[in-house]
Amino acid sequence: xxxxxxxxxxxxxxxxxxxxxxxxxxxxxxxxxxxxxxxxx
Amino acid sequence: xxxxxxxxxxxxxxxxxxxxxxxxxxxxxxxxxxxxxxxxxxxxxxxxxxxxxxxxxxxxxxxxxxxxxxxxxxxxxxxxxxxxxxxxxxxxxxxxxxxxxxxxxxxxxxxxxxxxxxxxxxxxxxxxxxxxxxxxxxxxxxxxxxxxxxxxxxxxxxxxxxxxxxxxxxxxxxxxxxxxxxxxxxxxxxxxxxxxxxxxxxxxxxxxxxxxxxxxxxxxxxxxxxxxxxxxxxxxxxxxxxxxxxxxxxxxxxxxxxxxxxxxxxxxxxxxxxxxxxxxxxxxxxxxxxxxxxxxxxxxxxxxxxxxxxxxxxxxxxx
Numbered sequence: 212x213x214x215x216x217x218x219x220x221x222x223x224x225x226x227x228x229x230x231x232x233x234x235x236x237x238x239x240x241x242x243x244x245x246x247x248x249x250x251x252x
Numbered sequence: 253x254x255x256x257x258x259x260x261x262x263x264x265x266x267x268x269x270x271x272x273x274x275x276x277x278x279x280x281x282x283x284x285x286x287x288x289x290x291x292x293x294x295x296x297x298x299x300x301x302x303x304x305x306x307x308x309x310x311x312x313x314x315x316x317x318x319x320x321x322x323x324x325x326x327x328x329x330x331x332x333x334x335x336x337x338x339x340x341x342x343x344x345x346x347x348x349x350x351x352x353x354x355x356x357x358x359x360x361x362x363x364x365x366x367x368x369x370x371x372x373x374x375x376x377x378x379x380x381x382x383x384x385x386x387x388x389x390x391x392x393x394x395x396x397x398x399x400x401x402x403x404x405x406x407x408x409x410x411x412x413x414x415x416x417x418x419x420x421x422x423x424x425x426x427x428x429x430x431x432x433x434x435x436x437x438x439x440x441x442x443x444x445x446x447x448x449x450x451x452x453x454x455x456x457x458x459x460x461x462x463x464x465x466x467x468x469x470x471x472x473x474x475x476x477x478x479x480x481x482x483x484x485x486x487x488x489x490x491x492x493x494x495x496x497x498x499x500x501x502x503x504x505x506x507x508x509x510x511x512x513x514x515x516x517x518x519x520x521x522x523x524x525x526x527x528x529x530x531x532x533x534x535x536x537x538x539x540x541x542x543x544x545x546x547x548x549x550x551x552x553x554x555x556x557x558x559x560x561x562x563x564x565x566x567x568x569x570x571x
Contacts, residue, residue, distance in 0.1 A: 223277075223278050226279055227278065231279075241316070244312055245312060245316060248312050
């Protein structure tokens with residue numbers, strides 16, 4: 212693997228990890244809020 | 253989802269040299285796997301079903317319902333692309349998709365599709381309503397299994413029967429609010445069901461060489477252009493009374509009735525030149541392209557009219 216390919220691999224993996232982290236954080240907040248709404252209802 | 257370097261073409265069963273070093277799929281590839289453009293129509297009709305339904309829903313729960321519809325549609329689209337990767341590779345329109353383009357392993361798409369589908373159904377059940385979750389599950393299975401795996405490679409009626417998969421979102425939105433199935437969500441289902449064949453066949457008419465190349469028995473390929481054009485006209489005629497049926501049945505108001513009749517008559521008018529002509533070699537297929545473009549606008553406008561009518565009636569603008 213060339214250094215350029217290695218760099219591209221790291222970039223791609225980092226982008227995926229950030230996207231996955233944001234999605235998970237979004238769902239944590241969403242379920243937290245939904246729980247409150249359900250408890251009120 | 254694989255983190256290692258891989259050769260997706262080998263996963264697709266295609267010949268490719270071992271030097272074909274491919275980077276792991278980017279998040280954009282996973283997003284593309286959900287067919288965002290198709291999803292926008294699904295989300296919109298689902299949202300309209302939710303907004304037009306009688307009753308109240310907490311905005312956050314309503315948001316959850318629409319999100320689950322979107323996730324379910326995305327999951328089904330990913331499963332569709334997992335199954336059809338070889339077919340997609342052979343068609344110009346779909347060759348750039350993540351799997352045929354070699355940017356993603358086929359199994360990654362399958363796992364992503366299953367994860368999205370499962371998460372959408374469970375979230376819908378827990379956060380919104382279990383009947384809505386059940387209909388969502390049926391719609392995903394209908395699209396990914398009944399249409400993609402079973403009907404599409406076997407019969408030219410694939411899009412007629414399989415069109416039901418795209419007709420579920422407004423019903424899901426409606427049931428998310430009301431908790432039960434009544435005449436109106438069934439009518440909304442029927443409208444999209446009837447709209448799908450002319451919408452899809454107008455597209456199939458100008459990409460039929462692609463379908464023929466990969467052996468998909470689309471109507472223009474199997475029954476020929478003449479039959480397809482006649483059927484487009486028949487479905488467009490049937491759509492006129494069906495689209496107005498919610499008004500005649502008294503479940504939608506005058507605003508919707510006027511919009512439904514005007515839009516459906518325009519749809520019918522655009523189907524006439526498609527039905528009455530024959531393509532010649534080198535044909536630009538303008539009437540077919542115009543009808544396809546309008547068919548997308550038609551559904552957006554019809555469902556927007558349904559919501560506008562609901563609020564106009566609620567606030568006393570129309571009796």
